[in-house]
Amino acid sequence: MQSIGEAFGLAIALVLSGDADLIEIVLLSLRVSLTATALACVIGLPIGALVAIGRFWGRSAVLIVMNALMGLPPVVVGLLVYLYLSRSGPLGFLGLLYTPTAMIIAQTILITPIVAALSRQVLEDLHAEYAEQFRSLCLTRLQTIQALLWDARYSLLTVGLAGFGRAVAEVGAVIIVGGNIDHLTRVMTTAIALETSKGDLALALALGIVLLVIALGVNAAVQSVRMTAARQAYV
Amino acid sequence: MSDATALMHLQTRAATGHAPLLPLKVRDLVLRFGEATVLDGLNLDLGPTGCTMIMGPNGSGKSLLLKLLHGLMQPSSGRIEWGGDAPEQATARQALVFQKPVLLRRSVAANIDFVLKARAKDTGGLDALLEHVGLAHKARQPARLLSGGEAQRLALARALATDPEVLFLDEPTASLDPASVLAIEEIVNEARARGVRIIFVTHDIGQARRMADDVVFLHRGRIAEHCAAAEFFPEPRSAAARDYLNGRIVV
Numbered sequence: 314m315q316s317i318g319e320a321f322g323l324a325i326a327l328v329l330s331g332d333a334d335l336i337e338i339v340l341l342s343l344r345v346s347l348t349a350t351a352l353a354c355v356i357g358l359p360i361g362a363l364v365a366i367g368r369f370w371g372r373s374a375v376l377i378v379m380n381a382l383m384g385l386p387p388v389v390v391g392l393l394v395y396l397y398l399s400r401s402g403p404l405g406f407l408g409l410l411y412t413p414t415a416m417i418i419a420q421t422i423l424i425t426p427i428v429a430a431l432s433r434q435v436l437e438d439l440h441a442e443y444a445e446q447f448r449s450l451c452l453t454r455l456q457t458i459q460a461l462l463w464d465a466r467y468s469l470l471t472v473g474l475a476g477f478g479r480a481v482a483e484v485g486a487v488i489i490v491g492g493n494i495d496h497l498t499r500v501m502t503t504a505i506a507l508e509t510s511k512g513d514l515a516l517a518l519a520l521g522i523v524l525l526v527i528a529l530g531v532n533a534a535v536q537s538v539r540m541t542a543a544r545q546a547y548v
Numbered sequence: 549m550s551d552a553t554a555l556m557h558l559q560t561r562a563a564t565g566h567a568p569l570l571p572l573k574v575r576d577l578v579l580r581f582g583e584a585t586v587l588d589g590l591n592l593d594l595g596p597t598g599c600t601m602i603m604g605p606n607g608s609g610k611s612l613l614l615k616l617l618h619g620l621m622q623p624s625s626g627r628i629e630w631g632g633d634a635p636e637q638a639t640a641r642q643a644l645v646f647q648k649p650v651l652l653r654r655s656v657a658a659n660i661d662f663v664l665k666a667r668a669k670d671t672g673g674l675d676a677l678l679e680h681v682g683l684a685h686k687a688r689q690p691a692r693l694l695s696g697g698e699a700q701r702l703a704l705a706r707a708l709a710t711d712p713e714v715l716f717l718d719e720p721t722a723s724l725d726p727a728s729v730l731a732i733e734e735i736v737n738e739a740r741a742r743g744v745r746i747i748f749v750t751h752d753i754g755q756a757r758r759m760a761d762d763v764v765f766l767h768r769g770r771i772a773e774h775c776a777a778a779e780f781f782p783e784p785r786s787a788a789a790r791d792y793l794n795g796r797i798v799v
Contacts, residue, residue, distance in 0.1 A: 450710065464654070546693050
């Protein structure tokens with residue numbers, strides 16, 4: 314067990330030296346969480362758009378469920394995915410448990426409700442502005458959804474970012490379905506948890522620093538894209 | 549172009565496609581919101597060509613009438629027939645320009661391109677259309693940064709891109725400067741000369757005098773009078789229209 318000062322020093326040295334283990338863990342984290350975010354957008358954005366423009370019986374109930382699912386506990390998602398993917402589970406024959414694919418599945422389930430619920434709000438607000446003009450133009454439902462998704466693109470970037478932030482920072486789901494196996498399913502958050510319990514604070518802190526830098530970097534990038542778009546009145 | 553040529557143009561269009569939308573018949577049209585009756589038993593016939601101005605004080609139901617005619621709203625009772633068709637069947641052959649233009653968060657050209665593609669029309673005419681409304685030099689600029697007059701010209705160009713047979717205008721020049729008002733009127737007049745039927749809501753009496761062939765004057769949800777512009781402006785028959793034209797408040 315090192316002192317905090319020592320740990321920080323070692324952590325920064327590790328980051329700067331480009332430690333191979335560290336890079337491997339960071340890259341796997343990014344691969345899993347970015348893939349999960351992309352999948353969540355592919356599934357969640359059309360759901361958000363359909364609910365945003367739809368007027369159907371039981372819509373309020375759907376909204377409540379969508380919003381409630383935003384708060385899914387990662388360990389519960391991990392447990393459910395584990396039950397499905399374990400040898401005795403219905404999808405056990407796929408042999409996916411303790412692979413990055415299982416982690417992607419769990420994170421996708423975790424953040425799809427976030428993408429759907431937040432995009433629903435964004436698209437509904439935009440639709441309130443466009444609806445009458447679109448009806449005058451006789452657009453089909455598909456054309457309306459396409460136009461809304463495109464015109465809300467910069468706001469939806471923030472929605473995607475919210476999903477990515479949740480995915481990359483969660484530990485409960487990936488540790489259950491991934492197992493934190495070295496060189497196979499070890500990601501930043503599971504490594505931090507493990508190294509901390511082992512007392513190797515330097516690697517844990519180094520990963521923590523990288524995680525923070527990634528979070529800051531992605532936020533800054535999205536913010537700057539949004540500001541450019543805002544100057545052109547595209548937001 | 550005379551009315552006769554405009555009519556011929558319409559008939560040519562009718563021969564190549566659908567039955568003509570006009571004449572328009574409105575019978576016993578009523579629109580209620582809860583207890584309030586906002587349009588109360590309207591009867592109206594409009595002929596195939598020209599520019600009809602719908603006038604009347606605030607709250608007389610002008611914009612609602614436009615939306616009903618365009619099929620964006622359902623009346624509480626009564627019927628509207630466009631050459632025998634219900635308004636919803638006619639919507640696609642009409643266009644509406646709103647008082648506050650609703651522009652997409654895209655470039656000027658992309659706003660028109662969007663409509664052309666949505667209607668599966670040839671996008672080849674896009675540049676000519678922008679040229680026509682004096683926005684060719686702003687084609688690549690963000691639409692929502694246009695000035696009020698430019699934004700309304702773009703909205704008008706987008707409406708014309710759908711090649712409408714009827715063009716509804718809901719106070720399109722309210723809050724625009726005089727030069728922008730004339731620019732809009734010029735574009736509308738050109739459309740009318742090509743045979744597009746114009747139905748125009750305005751509060752601008754000067755504009756109504758310049759553009760109207762006939763005037764529908766609404767007051768308290770009823771048609772106080774409907775007659776040729778040449779008769780309406782010198783000698784309105786209804787007391788409400790007289791007060792309105794003289795600048796006295798009509799409630």
